[in-house]
Amino acid sequence: MDLTLTPQMAAFRDEVRGFLEASRNTYENGQPRNARDWQAKLIEAGYAARTIPRQYGGFGAEPDVLKARIIAEEFIRANAPRGMAGQGISMLVPTLLEVGSEEQKRRWIAPTLRGEIIWCQGYSEPGAGSDLASLSTKAVEDGADFVISGSKIWTSTAHLAQMMFCLVRTEPRAAKHEGISYVLIPMDTPGIEVRPLKTMTGQAEFNEVFFTDVRVPQANVVGGRGRGWFVANTTLRHERGMLGDPNATEARLGQLIELMKTESVGGERIIDNPIFRDRLMQLQARVYSMKFNGLRLLTSAVTGESTGLAGLVVKLQGCELNHQIAALAIDALGELGILYHDGPHLRAKGNWQRSYMFDLGLIIGGGTAQIQKNIISERGLGLPREPSPAKV
Amino acid sequence: MRFALSEDQKMLADSVANALADLSPLERVRRFADAGEDTAPDLWAGLAELGVPGILIPEEHGGLGLGLLEAALAAEALGAAVAPTPFLGSAVLAPLALTLAGSDAQKAKWLPKLAAGEISAGAAIAEAVAGGRDGAGVEARAGKLSGKALFVLDGMTADLLVVADAKGGLHLVETPPAAQRMDSIDATRRLAEVAFKDTLAQPLASNQALERLRDAAWVILAAETLGAAQTMLDKAVAYAKERRQFGRVIGSFQAVKHLCAEMAAEIEPARALVWYAAYAFDHAPEEATVMAAHAKAHLSEIGRFVARTATEVHGGIGMTDLLGLHYWFKRIGQNRQLLGGPEKVREYAARAQGLVSA
Ligand SMILES: Cc1cc2nc3c(=O)[nH]c(=O)nc-3n(C[C@H](O)[C@H](O)[C@H](O)COP(=O)(O)OP(=O)(O)OC[C@H]3O[C@@H](n4cnc5c(N)ncnc54)[C@H](O)[C@@H]3O)c2cc1C
Numbered sequence: 198m199d200l201t202l203t204p205q206m207a208a209f210r211d212e213v214r215g216f217l218e219a220s221r222n223t224y225e226n227g228q229p230r231n232a233r234d235w236q237a238k239l240i241e242a243g244y245a246a247r248t249i250p251r252q253y254g255g256f257g258a259e260p261d262v263l264k265a266r267i268i269a270e271e272f273i274r275a276n277a278p279r280g281m282a283g284q285g286i287s288m289l290v291p292t293l294l295e296v297g298s299e300e301q302k303r304r305w306i307a308p309t310l311r312g313e314i315i316w317c318q319g320y321s322e323p324g325a326g327s328d329l330a331s332l333s334t335k336a337v338e339d340g341a342d343f344v345i346s347g348s349k350i351w352t353s354t355a356h357l358a359q360m361m362f363c364l365v366r367t368e369p370r371a372a373k374h375e376g377i378s379y380v381l382i383p384m385d386t387p388g389i390e391v392r393p394l395k396t397m398t399g400q401a402e403f404n405e406v407f408f409t410d411v412r413v414p415q416a417n418v419v420g421g422r423g424r425g426w427f428v429a430n431t432t433l434r435h436e437r438g439m440l441g442d443p444n445a446t447e448a449r450l451g452q453l454i455e456l457m458k459t460e461s462v463g464g465e466r467i468i469d470n471p472i473f474r475d476r477l478m479q480l481q482a483r484v485y486s487m488k489f490n491g492l493r494l495l496t497s498a499v500t501g502e503s504t505g506l507a508g509l510v511v512k513l514q515g516c517e518l519n520h521q522i523a524a525l526a527i528d529a530l531g532e533l534g535i536l537y538h539d540g541p542h543l544r545a546k547g548n549w550q551r552s553y554m555f556d557l558g559l560i561i562g563g564g565t566a567q568i569q570k571n572i573i574s575e576r577g578l579g580l581p582r583e584p585s586p587a588k589v
Numbered sequence: 590m591r592f593a594l595s596e597d598q599k600m601l602a603d604s605v606a607n608a609l610a611d612l613s614p615l616e617r618v619r620r621f622a623d624a625g626e627d628t629a630p631d632l633w634a635g636l637a638e639l640g641v642p643g644i645l646i647p648e649e650h651g652g653l654g655l656g657l658l659e660a661a662l663a664a665e666a667l668g669a670a671v672a673p674t675p676f677l678g679s680a681v682l683a684p685l686a687l688t689l690a691g692s693d694a695q696k697a698k699w700l701p702k703l704a705a706g707e708i709s710a711g712a713a714i715a716e717a718v719a720g721g722r723d724g725a726g727v728e729a730r731a732g733k734l735s736g737k738a739l740f741v742l743d744g745m746t747a748d749l750l751v752v753a754d755a756k757g758g759l760h761l762v763e764t765p766p767a768a769q770r771m772d773s774i775d776a777t778r779r780l781a782e783v784a785f786k787d788t789l790a791q792p793l794a795s796n797q798a799l800e801r802l803r804d805a806a807w808v809i810l811a812a813e814t815l816g817a818a819q820t821m822l823d824k825a826v827a828y829a830k831e832r833r834q835f836g837r838v839i840g841s842f843q844a845v846k847h848l849c850a851e852m853a854a855e856i857e858p859a860r861a862l863v864w865y866a867a868y869a870f871d872h873a874p875e876e877a878t879v880m881a882a883h884a885k886a887h888l889s890e891i892g893r894f895v896a897r898t899a900t901e902v903h904g905g906i907g908m909t910d911l912l913g914l915h916y917w918f919k920r921i922g923q924n925r926q927l928l929g930g931p932e933k934v935r936e937y938a939a940r941a942q943g944l945v946s947a
Binding site: 198199200201206262263266454458466468469471474475477478479481482483485486487489490492493495496497500502506507510513514567569570571573574575577578579580581582583584 | 590591592593594595598658826829830837838840841843845846847849850851853854855857858859860861862864865868872873880883884886887890932935936938939944945946
């Protein structure tokens with residue numbers, strides 16, 4: 198354990214602070230005034246896309262756990278927005294870096310990082326949720342192209358996206374996991390129809406996507422034909438890391454503490470109520486646990502040690518914790534906590550309620566809590582796999 | 590930066606665990622508990638060969654001169670083995686009290702003996718940290734102590750006692766009065782009641798030493814609980830892989846698998862919290878109290894969950910004295926209440942970050 202700041206690292210921290218101080222007018226309440234300009238500025242300074250090679254539009258730094266930590270902490274302290282996230286930057290880019298062709302990396306990574314291409318993830322289907330490998334959207338070879346037909350569902354941001362990374366069945370005669378390919382599909386290709394699905398938050402966060410004879414060049418396959426399951430698992434690993442991100446959780450806890458310090462009920466500040474304070478402390482211990490667990494994972498990413506259980510539990514624990522933080526915020530607000538949409542008494546634009554609902558979606562999405570527990574017990578603890586059910 | 594144990598730290602943890610596998614197998618623990626022993630000199634002497642009693646004692650006084658993280662790793666191993674040792678009093682609290690607040694003469698007199706494991710020490714700080722019960726509390730006047738102390742840690746066979754008075758001052762009692770055992774659920778860690786009546790005591794110049802002792806004790810109890818919880822999970826998983834019902838091992842039932850996964854998901858991040866709390870004690874003093882309190886309270890909570898869940902995975906045999914799982918269950922239950930239950934300790938965490946109005 199060595200978390201001391203060398204003079205060099207203290208200088209780096211001052212540099213990040215200086216940057217945030219100087220750019221104070223370009224963000225407000227944790228939101229950038231112009232998301233793309235902010236992103237460009239962050240990449241240039243090395244606070245976004247930090248370790249992505251320069252030739253693909255990143256900053257090109259060596260991975261450095263402490264610097265990553267300093268950046269995260271200073272951004273939390275300043276309540277400054279981090280760089281863009283989302284499925285393109287957090288999932289597709291690392292996947293392309295790992296298994297994409299040189300041509301694919303050059304073509305897709307830089308505009309994605311700049312926020313010019315929004316991606317959506319076309320995995321789930323009506324008949325293939327947790328059992329993703331049973332997906333049936335098919336891609337039939339036709340000359341240099343594939344012709345795709347079928348449908349996807351729960352596709353987040355498909356209504357905004359220019360591109361989709363999608364799992365399709367290219368080898369109908371191969372075994373379940375071996376007949377799948379991972380393809381990149383422009384959303385404006387003829388034959389694609391997107392129908393937004395309104396969720397319980399009142400917004401359309403995800404969609405149905407229908408494919409009728411959608412033609413895509415075979416060159417858009419990532420990682421090789423029939424290798425889609427393997428590639429998808431690379432992406433999913435990154436998704437689970439993103440969904441359980443402890444920095445985002447810590448920032449949220451900070452907002453909750455602020456709320457409890459500033460809101461009063463009947464003249465008593467919420468933080469002065471010992472029951473609420475105790476609940477806050479229980480969550481804070483969990484937030485710190487996830488934060489330090491995250492530092493442990495970052496360290497093993499650099500030293501190449503295997504992370505084992507410490508990594509496998511992040512999605513399960515992190516998503517539940519986010520949901521619980523929103524739940525406490527709502528309880529602390531009491532009746533004010535049920536206000537939504539608009540109105541003079543509404544707090545934080547209704548974001549606590551929205552988070553509370555949306556975070557439940559994240560407990561389900563990206564592999565449900567139950568699937569995470571299967572993974573933890575099988576891969577982490579070596580318990581036997583679920584026996585296949587008898588054919589009915 | 591590295592958030593990981595060093596090779597030396599891993600080696601230390603392994604060597605303590607290996608030594609305990611020989612010194613403190615379940616039969617030895619059981620003998621201690623069943624025969625009503627107050628001390629297990631064989632264990633302490635064995636650990637002394639590795640330097641464990643002197644882990645926090647400066648090298649100039651014959652110790653290893655290591656930090657609280659190393660002590661926490663040793664405590665984790667002790668908890669994993671539910672070993673009956675006076676580690677908390679003799680290797681943590683008394684050495685810290687002496688190094689923080691003792692005179693040179695006091696250090697020279699006691700530290701080498703503690704480091705060698707020749708004598709043992711207890712700590713009577715429960716009232717000062719968690720509040721007095723049943724009229725307990727100690728008053729200091731003119732170099733003498735009066736009143737009674739409950740839940741004295743490692744007090745049954747102590748050659749030396751560190752005592753906190755009602756005002757938070759610390760004292761060294763070189764000839765402790767006779768102690769009464771307080772029978773508790775955990776027969777592998779003896780607690781004592783000690784009555785003082787004009788008992789001679791030397792004041793320890795104690796600027797915040799009590800707070801430091803309390804923080805260290807919280808971290809050590811958390812680390813012990815972590816070790817005990819990990820053992821309970823390991824035993825539950827091993828049993829789930831071997832016990833068959835309905836023609837399958839029970840570990841292939843999702844209801845059982847998911848209980849195991851939930852235990853692991855609680856334990857693994859908590860490990861990082863314990864490491865950090867121990868690290869902060871030595872290297873980030875401004876965070877030390879918050880982190881120690883969180884470690885203590887959080888490990889108490891997840892420890893309770895693991896203790897009951899791991900027992901449940903075992904079915905009926907989990908309840909038996911014969912299997913002995915209950916030793917870990919009880920150690921976890923006892924640690925939860927010592928020096929403040931989670932509610933009390935969380936209030937310290939809130940106070941230490943200015944969240945409690947005056
Ligand atoms: C907000 C949100 C956003 C999403 N975004 C996307 C996206 O962008 N792209 C995309 O492709 N998908 C997305 N999804 C879909 C998500 O990945 C699936 O919802 C998820 O994998 C579960 O599949 P399902 O909905 O079909 O539920 P099912 O698989 O039918 O599960 C229903 C219930 O059964 C349980 N269950 C199923 N199988 C098992 C098992 N083997 N053991 C124990 N329990 C089991 C589940 O845990 C769950 O409780 C999103 C979902 C949500 C909620």
